[in-house]
Amino acid sequence: MAERPATVRPRHRMVDRVSGILEFVARSEGVSLTEISRHVGAPVSSVQGLVNGLVATGYLDERARVYRLGVAPYFLNLLAGRGAVNRILHEDLVALHEKTGSTSAVLSVAVGSDIVYIDHVSDDPHTAYLAERFLRRSLIRTSTGWVLMADWESRDLWAYLETLGDDDRPRVQKLLDELESIRTTDMSVLPNIAEDPDLDGISIAVRERGRVVAAVGVVGRHDELARNRERIVDALRAQARAWDARG
Secondary structure (H helix, E strand, O other): OOOOOOOOOOOOHHHHHHHHHHHHHHOEEEOOOOHHHHHHHHOOHHHHHHHHHHHHHHOOOEEEOOOEEEEEEHHHHHHOOOOOOOOOOHHHHHHHHHHHOOEEEEEEEEEEEEEEEEEEEEOOOOHHHHOOOOOOOHHHOOHHHHHOOOOHHHHHHHHHHHHHHHHHHHHHHHHHHHHHHHHHHHHEEEEOOOOOOEEEEEEEEEEEEEEEEEEEEEEEEHHHHHHHHHHHHHHHHHHHHHHHHOO
16 A cells, blocks of 8 residues: 655644744844734734734733733743753852842743743742742732833733732732832832732842843741841842843
């Protein structure tokens, strides 16, 4: 019996269009919706919905109507065990954990409307489980989440906050009260908004070309962090200067 010829895997126009958008944006320093539309050969009205969906899920990042690649593709690489090179080394978290005497040091990114710990050094099994399984958490309930949200455009931040339930209303009010301070200092210091009121965090932004792309946090018991607040803040700022020096 003759062998059946291999079947070419069929393409899908929508998938082709989405992958084309992602690759085009990834190769750029930032593009407009019109440029994306021209590149994929589709009307702006057709592309707008796709682009909005990609922003909502973290695959694209939009600032002032300019689109860049988001962090979700990087997150998928981590899930597949092929993490991209990052200038925040695991050894940096080890050093922070040792210098601050904290329960945990974590590296976080926003994936859509959630936060994910992508690296950690922790004595706490719960934090270790969240980080090692790359589980999504609520942005509003972590100090690293506050640092990440503070860099969002207002319309995106307001839209996210409006989706939260009554349980998070006090957290929303507290974030709004502290928003300008976080934007000025690139830090969220002891917001006391975790599910467990005894836990807290001190976090600092990680910037790339002026944008906040991640946050590093020191997490532990509120009373211990408060007692060592100045030492922890100094350690985070010193580490941030070291990251900047690496380029």
